Amino acid sequence: MFSKACEYGIRSVLFIAEQSQLDKRPNIVEIAKAVDSPEPFTAKICQQLARSGIILSRKGPNGGFYLEKDSKLTLAEIVACIDGDSIFKGCSLGLPQCSAAHPCPVHDQFNDVREGLKKMCENTTVTQLSEKLRKGETFLKI
């Protein structure tokens, strides 16, 4: 459903969010270890997210990645930053011109699924998810 980059990206942001709540600023080594992802690739992804302002970063000693204190970040924003919004918008059969007026054969069927996915991603906040993580109710690796 998502690219590997996006999977690593979401996992990384959730870990960063959890650590931010504890006033920590994990670096790439810690992040990659925590979410069990390849370190240099994860670095690329975090840099992309930081460049887009999705997460914040600080260079130098004791630096790392972190989130704004009252971040309202949603899953949808992370996905759109890494994979683009074709998963929310694009035609399931890859037709360049697919719309209600000129629908592909599965347009109606997939519209519901897609709309459900979109709404869910827009309504799910990172804070909300990292809270469960902190409580040990959910897991980021293995």
Added chain:
Amino acid sequence: MFSKACEYGIRSVLFIAEQSQLDKRPNIVEIAKAVDSPEPFTAKICQQLARSGIILSRKGPNGGFYLEKDSKLTLAEIVACIDGDSIFKGCSLGLPQCSAAHPCPVHDQFNDVREGLKKMCENTTVTQLSEKLRKGETFLKI
């Protein structure tokens, strides 16, 4: 959401279904033209589908691809044949062990979406979709 191969595969099968209803047996050249896909790549995909018994094929003059007369083929079977069932089953964050007992942070949220997608694909038949296509209510290219 789906791979290019799967998109081409679904489009091809829908065209084959439509033509089968008219007692025709389109060959690869006709299929690729009708669904606007690269011919050799489409051939590979149709061969894979034929090998799996999803569609039928006949070699030689006047040969091509076709469907059983009373085929109950669903979208789910095509997708599973080409992309596998990870879209229906796998963890959205790519964790190898993700379950209700050991859930990833988005397990519950995505379970609903995934379940909706699965049900829809299992309940949508190719015949049903090709019927609309035949009536000109839906389109396979551009």
Added chain:
DNA sequence: TTTATTTCTGATAATTTTATCAGAAATAAG
């Protein structure tokens, strides 16, 4: 001001997916 630490940047490599090609195997039709 120097040093250690860390993100950031650009180049490169490996793998997977997408796409192409040539020729063998099968088969219907003449």
Added chain:
DNA sequence: CTTATTTCTGATAAAATTATCAGAAATAAA
């Protein structure tokens, strides 16, 4: 039986994604 047509098979090429690496830029701390 021969020929033309078509699927089928295996090899190969191109592009995209995934992954790695080396060094520059920034910055906190000594």
